[in-house]
Amino acid sequence: MSASEKLQNEVERQKRKIEEIEKSIETVEKEFNEKFDYERESIEEHKKFLAEPELEIAIVGTINAGKSTFINALLQENIASTDARPETASLTKFKYADENKLEIKFYNEEEWNELWESVEESKKKNQANVFKEEFENSGAKNIKNDYLGKSDETIEVSNIEKLKNKIKDYTSRQSEIHYFVKEITVYLNNENMPKNVTIVDTPGLNDVVAYRSDITKDYIKRANAVVVCQSYLNLGDREFNDIASFFGNIGDKSYKVIILGTQIDKLNKPKEEWENIKEDWKNQFKVFYDKDQNLINNNIIGVSSFVFSNLIELENGKEHNEDNILSIYRFAKSYGIELSLQDPNLNNKIIDNYNQIIELTNIKKVNSLITNKIIANRVEEIIYDLENKYLSMINYISNKANNIKNENSHNKATLDMEKKEKEESILKRNEEIKKIEEDMKAINNAFDKIKEEWLNLNKKLKETIKNITNKD
Template identity: 40%
Template sequence: MNCNTCEKPIIENTLLCPDCNTFNTSYVFTEDSIRIDYSNKMKSLEDVVNQPIDLEDYRWDPVVAEYAGKIEKAKKLLEFGDVETFVTRKLKSDLDSFLDRSKNAEFHIALVGAIKAGKSTLINALLGSDLASTRVTPETASLTKFRKSSNGKDYVKVSFYSKGEWEKLWESVIDSKAKVFLEEYEVLEAEKIKHEWLDRQSFTQACTSLEELKTEIHKWTSSKQATHYFVKEVEVGLAQLELPEGVILVDTPGLDDVVAYRSDITRDYIDRANAVLVCVKSDALTGPEMATIYSVFANARYNPEKIYVIATQLDTLNHPVRDWEEQRLEWLKYLVDEGAYGSRDLAEKNLIPVSGYLYSLIKSRAEIEENSDQDFDFASTVMKFRIHPNDIEKNIDFLNDLTGIKTLSTKLETDVISNHKALLIKDIRENYAICQEELLKLADEIEKDQIEIIELTEKGIDEIKERQKEQEMEVEQLAVEKAQLEETLHKIETQAKEEGRQLATRIRGMGMKS
């Protein structure tokens, strides 16, 4: 007989075709109950497969819509019957990540790194306005997204944790023994307002001025506001932002946040992001900094070219130009490793030093009051770059170049932003291939398990009883062998004691003490 799918010869009543590995529809079940159960399951599976999928969010590209439809159906099939027991948390996360990045043609540029690594200062420099908080205390505890407003008006959109998400976060707080978090949570009396914000619908606040926008962002992101604990995500829409619609800059929680739940949000987001700026302080490349860099590469899978390592706070070096040249050579030794770029050319291309702080001072220099703190900060900072404060204006272009912000902005524009749609589709294709590979592995596991169940059931009760009897005999044989072994050990022990006694007697006879 031949297989119904590939039409190649197979042995009669074989469960699976050895060539195409599909089920043989001519297979004859020996038990009616098994056949009926199989037919019912197949009918249920067909209903799941034939159920229509809403692809409206994916229709911006026909290939993306096709891939998303397959993944949406795969997710439904994974919820079917006993299949769910085979599905890992990682696979669920990967499928959700794929669908998320496939919606609405959004291209995400994520800034990640340790707490106080200069992410917010850098994002302010890239935005051209001090919107992200840069206070001494860690501020960014939720994802904060910046994008061009589609309606020409500035706004802040706030989303909140569900009760289930908050329970997981709180469990992480307790497990992490986050003492400072708990103390500040108590001081701000956040528990009293928790019920007001959990499970709350997201809302959007329009802003008519830059100051109003800053105040609104600070209200939801500042660590000094009790409400910030319950904020999951903040989206800031800017009418004047020079980014294509759909390109989003994302400030993330620190990778070393004491609350592991918040660090995990960033780690999961690295894989979702289409480009990643990993911010590391330029003053030293220590073990923790390298751990941060390598963890980002590990989360970015097999796509190192989408990662830019940003050496931040260049102005904190004693002699920024000279000191960074030495640091740069040291950093490259590690970045060419297979755990990072795996290529010297790519490492040199994507390693960029910046000083977002100096850039912000230069940009706002006309507003700095004489003899103010900012004035003294500006003077001391430029002197590190061997520029006298009196000579700032005639060296302004040189100083701007030294900040590295223009270099980074140009690179992002050339490498990423100008080609973001093509890169997004490429990213989705690669991500789909990864999901497809994981689903095929899962299918093999499920298939193997189901074949074993069918074959075992088809063998009948007599063979099962026979195997049970064999196992019982094996247990009895093991008991006999154990008794024999114990008897042998007892004889050896007795013999050893006798030999020891005789040896002691001989030693004493030789006039030696035992």
């Protein structure tokens, strides 16, 4: 069976199981007059995964950590908007395709109201006021009715430059439309874009609009792997806790959290200073990596996306400014590459050392980590994550069903005490309870059976994956 057939089978299997669960829930809801709203929501969420079972890699971190710059380095194309000011306000998904195009999803009225409420309630009063002021001045108000609740838009473009302009039109902080854009998907015909994967640029975890950071946090929960961009500068408690929570989502597969120390070219002595910071981070994060020294060493990586992209542009003969050259010079020099600012041939000397400097930026290292450790096992990873989500969902539902059952036996005991007075009605009630208990038992048995089946599969998968990982 091919990998995609295997995935398809698994998805169909889960869909059938979910139908069964939905029927069971319907019965319980009717019999007990209990609502399973929350559970139904998680079922809907799960159905969404099943409708689009793709490997998703989330690029996350605080504002200005260098998430978008990292994606651009990875794709070797300045496609994600970057800026010293927050620029990414909506989830931006990148996928490979034969034709470049853009898909845009807008907020609906209800979502917008929630978003606006979170601005009003923001504790960061100053930033919230700046947000409101910018919104007022942008003229976004006048187009609000045109965009809220607008159906999804697909825009086909003839070349990459047009695609970049369109992305700016919809997502740049300068554009008034960006306020209403919830999510965009960029389909890229780019050889560096891995196939069958979605790479997602996310709004900062510390976005002034809490509603937007919450979207990011929810999204991370469904991603199959997480690349954390963390500036070497500011790993505080908050950032540490956020990173810790990503490990919580990933189960026992901690290799799927990769922590990048970003912008290391900005350090005075990138080589020595980053080495020190890395030692410190290794200590802080070792518990999450099961104290596996190899994993800790491989998954905490210092990168300079900026130097990487500058170098590629220099090599391609693209226009470059002094700052870009200076950043390469300082970085290379700190790793012992002989260069001199006085040298009239500095640019050529840099190009002579191109391969070595490219290696030092570590972008290729991250790329091969993502390719070989995550994308290579794509189908197994998706199935494993789908199944974990499924398992936690039915666990939840089955617990709730059990609670209702227990409560019901308590009611039965109370009823027993009043037996003499209301014998007749009690007889009837007991009949009812018996029937309900029988139904409940059937439902729980069904849940247990599904759960057991799933746990077995889970075990098998884990072993398979362990074997695959051990082979490397």
